[in-house]
Amino acid sequence: MKKLKKTALLFSIGCGGYSLIEVLWRGFTHWTMGVTGGVCMCLLNSINQKCKKASLPQKCVLGSAVITGMELFVGCIVNRKLKWDVWDYSDLPFNVKGQICPFFSILWFFLCIPVMHLSTFLQKNVRALR
Template structure:
């Protein structure tokens, strides 16, 4: 029985990772005209986190708190990924040096705000998909 639960959870993570990667890569293609495979990996990791933080809290935390946690996670991951792919490997995937309130050209306030909207969508999407596809607890989203 425990093995079945492990396989189920692995299936959930792989599904969410692939979906998150595909959605974020597609989002960048639509709005920037190009993307990079590293953004597929990052988008997948982020969607898995969106679902995981909801499961950790039983989907009972107010949506604004969940978005806050996820924005912090996404921004930290973007910074770490940026240092690796842009500074260490010199792949030049993105550069925010021309944006206001940026740090080392890797993160900036305008994109953090944009990501907050994507986080809200990702939280809702992951919660409902896990419920309807995998029988996980129905999320009880509330704003306050």
């Protein structure tokens, strides 16, 4: 039950936080982005907790790779297979199938900085995560 509460809390924070970032960045979001944000928050928390000896930049590189991988995975399903056109990076340099690109991978690196700090804060201060 404790693990379920922990996962639900992290997922909710990631879902809401990423949806808010999307609305602020592009003016709208899609429910699939909330789900992806929730999954990513759980994965980033896991990186932060399991890689305690890694430096913050190392955690952010790994986090950026995880988010970029999730973005490619979700994009290939929702954009390419289902044709929902949630996003398209085709106009950005060095994109892969219009689903990922270096520009956003760099943004994910910087987004990981506050997320790693939030993860540490939550781990220390929220009973459900201890």
